[in-house]
Amino acid sequence: MxxxxxxxxxxxxxxxxxxTAHVDPTASSPNAIQIKKAADSLAELTSISADVLVDWVQENPRAVYALGLAAGLSHEKLKNFLKDHFNTQGWVLLAKNRPRDLIEVMDRELDLIRLVEVQRRRTYDFGDLLTARAGSRAIAxxxxxxxxxxxxxxxxxxxxxxxxxxxxxxxxxxxxxxxxxxxxxxxxxxxxxxxxxxxxxxxxxxxxxxxxxxxxxxxxxxxxxxxxxxxxxxxxxxxxxxxxxxxxxxxxxxxxxxxxxxxxxxxxxxxxxxxxxxxxx
CATH class of the missing domain: 3.40.1350 (Trna Endonuclease; Chain: A, domain 1)
Structure with a gap:
């Protein structure tokens, strides 16, 4: 009936x-602040190498997400990548316990070292900002x-x-x-x-x-x-x-x-x- x-x-x-309410794209958030801090920290390094990034992730284990973003991985894709290569999605523990393995795999598979070095020194304009936002999965x-x-x-x-x-x-x-x-x-x-x-x-x-x-x-x-x-x-x-x-x-x-x-x-x-x-x- x-x-x-x-x-x-x-x-x-x-x-x-x-x-869902409209989200102001210029508004900050705890997650955005953490990513910005990680990016600033990477930018302050005098050079980028496997050894440098191994030390960096040990000091900043929660910031591995920022390395994933630098390599083009979303939050979900980073978890899937780690699950595939390490049978775990927990990047904090990987950064603490297996930092060299983590960096070596990310560099071998994602060209991590080159991408971080190239992007951290680049100057971005408004068009770059909008392009990145168009490809963002934050709304997902x-x-x-x-x-x-x-x-x-x-x-x-x-x-x-x-x-x-x-x-x-x-x-x-x-x-x-x-x-x-x-x-x-x-x-x-x-x-x-x-x-x-x-x-x-x-x-x-x-x-x-x-x-x-x-x-x-x-x-x-x-x-x-x-x-x-x-x-x-x-x-x-x-x-x-x-x-x-x-x-x-x-x-x-x-x-x-x-x-x-x-x-x-x-x-x-x-x-x-x-x-x-x-x-x-």
Missing amino acids: TLTIIPSFDAYVATLGRL ARAGQSGRKVEDEIELIAQDVGLKCEPRTRFVGRAGRDAPCDLAIPSAKSPVIVVAAKGFDSTGSKLTDAVREIVEMAEVRLPTQFVIAVIDGIGWKSRTADLRRIYDLWATKQIDGMYTLATLDAFRDDIEHAARLRGLL
């Missing part, structure tokens, strides 16, 4: 909002935070209604098949209500993946199970074809509800109604 009365697609799109971490914001909101509502729930899991449906969900009520093994929470302020393949997950939920569901989607974020406004695919599942009653953060009052009423129908309350 469909719960809330279905609005037009345009009316639904109008309720989408931004999940906020994409995950925006998605988690939607997940956290629906979990809090379920708990406030008095329902047991299991977040970020897979639920069992028709013929023992399972599908992903961001919230299963009351549990993944005995799901009555399953919810997809998909919040994105940016665009990309992750939105298409979100659609695929919700389609899979609709295909696996039992007739006695409620499938609900909570979707928000301005990224969907640039991927309206993907959003419409989910909306069409709602319009054709293959899922039971579709909400945004602006319509969570209806979400709350509907999961409470569904829970009462199935004897959970």
